[in-house]
Amino acid sequence: MRIEKLVVLGxxxxxxxxxxxxxxxxxxxxxxxxxxxxxxxxxxxxRGAIDRGLxxxxxxxxxxxxxxxxxxxxxxxxxRGVLAALxxxxxxxxxxxxxxxxxxxxxxxxxxxxxxxxxxxxxxxxIAGNERSGAEAGDAALYVGRQVILTPLPETATDALxxxxxxxxTCGARVAQLDAARHDRILAAVSHLPHLLAxxxxxxxxxxxxxxxxxSHAGSGFRDFTRIAxxxxxxxxxxxxxxxxxxLVEIAAYRSALDALALSIEHGxxxxxxxxxxxxxxxxxxWGETAAGVGSGADGGA
Amino acid sequence: MRIEKLVVLGxxxxxxxxxxxxxxxxxxxxxxxxxxxxxxxxxxxxRGAIDRGLxxxxxxxxxxxxxxxxxxxxxxxxxRGVLAALxxxxxxxxxxxxxxxxxxxxxxxxxxxxxxxxxxxxxxxxIAGNERSGAEAGDAALYVGRQVILTPLPETATDALxxxxxxxxTCGARVAQLDAARHDRILAAVSHLPHLLAxxxxxxxxxxxxxxxxxSHAGSGFRDFTRIAxxxxxxxxxxxxxxxxxxLVEIAAYRSALDALALSIEHGxxxxxxxxxxxxxxxxxxWGETAAGVGSGADGGA
Numbered sequence: 062m063r064i065e066k067l068v069v070l071g072x073x074x075x076x077x078x079x080x081x082x083x084x085x086x087x088x089x090x091x092x093x094x095x096x097x098x099x100x101x102x103x104x105x106x107x108r109g110a111i112d113r114g115l116x117x118x119x120x121x122x123x124x125x126x127x128x129x130x131x132x133x134x135x136x137x138x139x140x141r142g143v144l145a146a147l148x149x150x151x152x153x154x155x156x157x158x159x160x161x162x163x164x165x166x167x168x169x170x171x172x173x174x175x176x177x178x179x180x181x182x183x184x185x186x187x188i189a190g191n192e193r194s195g196a197e198a199g200d201a202a203l204y205v206g207r208q209v210i211l212t213p214l215p216e217t218a219t220d221a222l223x224x225x226x227x228x229x230x231t232c233g234a235r236v237a238q239l240d241a242a243r244h245d246r247i248l249a250a251v252s253h254l255p256h257l258l259a260x261x262x263x264x265x266x267x268x269x270x271x272x273x274x275x276x277s278h279a280g281s282g283f284r285d286f287t288r289i290a291x292x293x294x295x296x297x298x299x300x301x302x303x304x305x306x307x308x309l310v311e312i313a314a315y316r317s318a319l320d321a322l323a324l325s326i327e328h329g330x331x332x333x334x335x336x337x338x339x340x341x342x343x344x345x346x347x348w349g350e351t352a353a354g355v356g357s358g359a360d361g362g363a
Numbered sequence: 364m365r366i367e368k369l370v371v372l373g374x375x376x377x378x379x380x381x382x383x384x385x386x387x388x389x390x391x392x393x394x395x396x397x398x399x400x401x402x403x404x405x406x407x408x409x410r411g412a413i414d415r416g417l418x419x420x421x422x423x424x425x426x427x428x429x430x431x432x433x434x435x436x437x438x439x440x441x442x443r444g445v446l447a448a449l450x451x452x453x454x455x456x457x458x459x460x461x462x463x464x465x466x467x468x469x470x471x472x473x474x475x476x477x478x479x480x481x482x483x484x485x486x487x488x489x490i491a492g493n494e495r496s497g498a499e500a501g502d503a504a505l506y507v508g509r510q511v512i513l514t515p516l517p518e519t520a521t522d523a524l525x526x527x528x529x530x531x532x533t534c535g536a537r538v539a540q541l542d543a544a545r546h547d548r549i550l551a552a553v554s555h556l557p558h559l560l561a562x563x564x565x566x567x568x569x570x571x572x573x574x575x576x577x578x579s580h581a582g583s584g585f586r587d588f589t590r591i592a593x594x595x596x597x598x599x600x601x602x603x604x605x606x607x608x609x610x611l612v613e614i615a616a617y618r619s620a621l622d623a624l625a626l627s628i629e630h631g632x633x634x635x636x637x638x639x640x641x642x643x644x645x646x647x648x649x650w651g652e653t654a655a656g657v658g659s660g661a662d663g664g665a
Contacts, residue, residue, distance in 0.1 A: 188582040210580065237580070250568060251581040255588040257624060258560060263643035265620040266552060276650050278512065278539070279553040280490040284651075285587040286557040291647040294640035301628050301636060312625045316618070318567040322559060323614045326603050334603060338596035341565035345593040348578050349586070 062227045065090045068128040070121075070143055071135035072096045072105040072114070074190060075160045077199025079132055080110040082232040085201040093128070094196075095121040096135075105196035117143075125150035130228065133159035138299045140167060144174040157182045158225045162248070162296075163303040164212045164241040172214075180218040183225040184241065186210045186248070187234060194293070205233035212241040249307035254315060256297055257308070259290040364529045367392040370430040372423075372445055373437035374398045374407040374416070376492060377462045379501025381434055382412040384534040387503040395430070396498075397423040407498035419445075427452035432530065435461035440601045442469060446476040459484045460527045464550070464598075465605040466514045466543040474516075482520040485527040486543065488512045488550070489536060496595070507535035514543040551609035556617060558599055559610070561592040 064083065069076040072094040083089040094111035096102050102114030115121040125131065125147060133143060140161070151157065157178070161167050164184050171182050189207035191198070209229040213222050226236045239247070266272050301308060325333040366385065371378040374396040385391040396413035398404050404416030417423040427433065427449060437445060442463070453459065459480070463469050466486050473484050491509035493500070511531040515524050528538045541549070568574050603610060627635040 188580065208580065208582070239580075247577050247580050250577055251585050255564060255585055258564070258621075259588060260640050260643040261620045261624050262557060262560070262617065263647050264639045265616060267642050267646040272646070275549050275552055276646070278490065278510065278541075278549050279650070280510070282591045283553050283557055285590045286561060287647050287650075288587050289584045290643045291651060292644065294637060294644045297640055298633060298636045302631055302633070305628055305631070308628060309625060312621065312628075314567060315564065316621060316625075318563045319560075319614065319618060319621075322563050323611060323618075326607050326610060326614075329604055329607070331600060331604070334600045335596060337566045338562050338599055340569050341562040341592045342594065342596050344569040344574070344578070345565050345589050348581070349593060 062086075062088045062231045063090075064088060064130045064228070066093070066128045067091070067130045067132065068093045068095060068124055069111065070095045070131065070133045070147075072101060072111060072196045072199075073134060074194050074198040074200075074203070075187065076132060076134035077105055077108065077110040077196040078189075078201065078203035079134070079160075079228075079232055080105075081108070081199050081201035082204060083228075084109065086231050088231050093124045095124070101196050105199070108196055108199055110196060110199050122146050122150040125155075126152050128152070129155055130224070131155060131157040132228075133157065133161075136296060136299060137161040137163055137167060137303055140170050141174065144170055148175050148178055151178045151181065155181060156221045156224045158185045158211075158228065160185060160187050162186060162252075162300050164244045166303045168212070168214060168241045179214070180216045181221050182214075183217055183222050184212045184214075185225060185229070186212070186244065187229070188252075189234070202233065204229065207234050208237055209234040210237045210239050210244055212239055212244050214241075245304050246307045246310075249304050249311045253300055253304055253308050254311045256289050256292065257301060257312075258315070259287050260297065263287050263290040364388075364390045364533045365392075366390060366432045366530070368395070368430045369393070369432045369434065370395045370397060370426055371413065372397045372433065372435045372449075374403060374413060374498045374501075375436060376496050376498075376500040376502075376505070377489065378434060378436035379407055379410065379412040379498040380491075380503065380505035381436070381462075381530075381534055382407075383410070383501050383503035384506060385530075386411070388533050390533045395426045397426070403498050407501070410498055410501055412498055412501050424448050424452040427457075428454050430454070431457055432526075433457060433459045434530075435459065435463075438598060438601060439463040439465060439469060439605055442472050443476065446472055450477050450480055453480045453483065457483060458523045458526045460487045460513075460530065462487060462489055464488060464554075464602050466546045468605045470514070470516060470543045481516070482518045483523050484516075485519055485523050486514045486516075487527060487531070488514070488546065489531070490554075491536070504535065506531065509536050510539055511536040512539045512541050512546055514541055514546050516543075547606050548609045548612075551606050551613045555602055555606055555610050556613045558591050558594065559603060559614075560617070561589050562599065565589050565592040 067089050069080055080092045092111045094102055094105050094114040097117055105111045167184050175182055187209045189204050229236050266275055369391050371382055382394045394413045396404055396407050396416040399419055401418055407413045469486050477484055489511045491506050531538050568577055
């Protein structure tokens with residue numbers, strides 16, 4: 062794996078960590094960072110993540126033509142402008158991938174905006190991250206043992222797919238492959254729903270007049286359950302809206318489970334409670350013992 | 364603080380940790396352990412948590428008369444039998460406390476069964492624990508910096524209350540005081556509800572035909588959110604039923620919050636989503652930075 066020139070659009074935790082991991086592996090020549098703020102680019106330069114940086118206000122597309130690899134690691138809500146500018150500048154053999162948490166909306170935008178370069182685009186989602194953000198949080202080891210899901214299109218060129226898979230394995234990740242719709246459905250259930258449930262619990266408590274007293278008696282069960290409620294509100298608002306349909310299905314399923322639970326408690330139905338609680342505990346303990354459970358990273362932004 | 368003879372009823376994680384902490388502080392003479400299984404008592408002896416052990420089938424009440432301190436650390440569902448046997452054996456000046464996760468049901472049983480010894484009973488709830496169990500999990504440092512909530516009755520003797528508070532501070536804990544009903548209401552919101560929400564999420568996922576595929580893509584957001592779903596099903600069934608009324612109120616409030624969230628997503632209401640998510644993130648981040656957040660222990664059994 063060798064990238065001569067990598068352009069990273071969005072040099073935050075995700076983008077900077079990729080650049081640092083590739084550098085550590087000796088797999089990259091020059092790295093150009095493009096981002097919203099000059100301050101963050103300076104920090105990325107200081108960390109050695111990039112060789113030079115341009116803001117989105119500058120003429121960054123002139124760096125695209127001779128880049129053999131482009132990573133899009135900006136918030137999904139900002140993709141359309143970037144893809145539109147990227148398409149005409151992209152070289153014939155270059156490969157483009159991204160790191161967005163939802164994939165159907167990304168595929169839709171790419172179809173609309175990438176034109177004849179569409180086969181060079183491989184949508185991806187690294188299931189990794191932590192509560193930190195910005196280039197200073199960049200970590201060459203962020204992806205080690207974590208999972209990256211690629212959601213290629215029918216049109217995607219096999220060499221582009223292979224190259225993006227290699228990009229992530231060079232960063233230390235395991236690569237999985239899913240259809241974009243299936244990705245969004247599964248991530249709605251195992252990531253987006255838990256995040257929103259945690260946000261909803263804390264928000265509901267915070268809305269009480271005596272919330273301070275409640276929170277003063279919360280322990281580490283609450284601490285771990287709600288850790289992801291400290292994630293970026295902007296990012297999770299965008300994810301909730303981008304993955305609306307799948308998420309509404311998941312919320313409805315969860316609501317039914319909650320109603321059944323309330324009924325079991327109300328009626329003192331020990332058998333029903335035992336069955337539900339034991340099924341959950343067995344599943345969770347087994348998951349925690351598997352490689353997927355132990356080696357898994359944080360959800361993006363969490 | 365000096366206890367000449369301590370009887371620990373139930374030498375699991377909670378009971379064994381108390382005994383080890385008091386020993387480490389040089390605050391206890393002899394410790395007698397009483398429990399269901401001979402095997403666990405042997406492990407408690409081997410750990411040095413107790414000096415001798417009796418099973419509940421043996422004549423354990425003969426150890427009560429000259430004990431100046433009794434700690435009840437068995438599942439709440441088993442209190443009635445133990446309290447009934449304890450009451451006639453208890454010395455006049457002895458103090459009794461417990462470590463149950465719900466308090467109104469404990470107070471009710473104590474009122475019914477302790478008779479004239481009722482003023483010597485101080486109900487308590489250490490907000491500490493971890494996913495391990497049994498005497499071998501005992502840890503002298505389990506309570507350091509953790510919160511213990513005492514819920515004295517109007518009849519409780521002030522010297523008994525002071526002595527139980529001292530017992531816990533000697534173990535390293537911070538002591539708070541609440542009315543039993545208030546305790547149950549608050550813990551329903553900050554502990555019992557999150558536990559049941561986590562159980563419900565995992566159980567719902569586990570019930571799907573393709574649950575293995577879903578779980579194979581779960582990351583560390585899921586990992587932390589669902590950690591408490593690996594807790595003891597028996598213990599949480601008992602807590603759910605013991606604190607039924609408060610819990611049903613909390614589930615209803617949470618359901619309303621969830622319905623509002625679903626509506627915001629359905630209608631693409633960015634302002635409502637932003638407000639909810641920001642309120643949660645602000646509250647969670649602030650909580651995480653406070654002593655309560657950082658120093659807090661795990662909920663019992665979690």
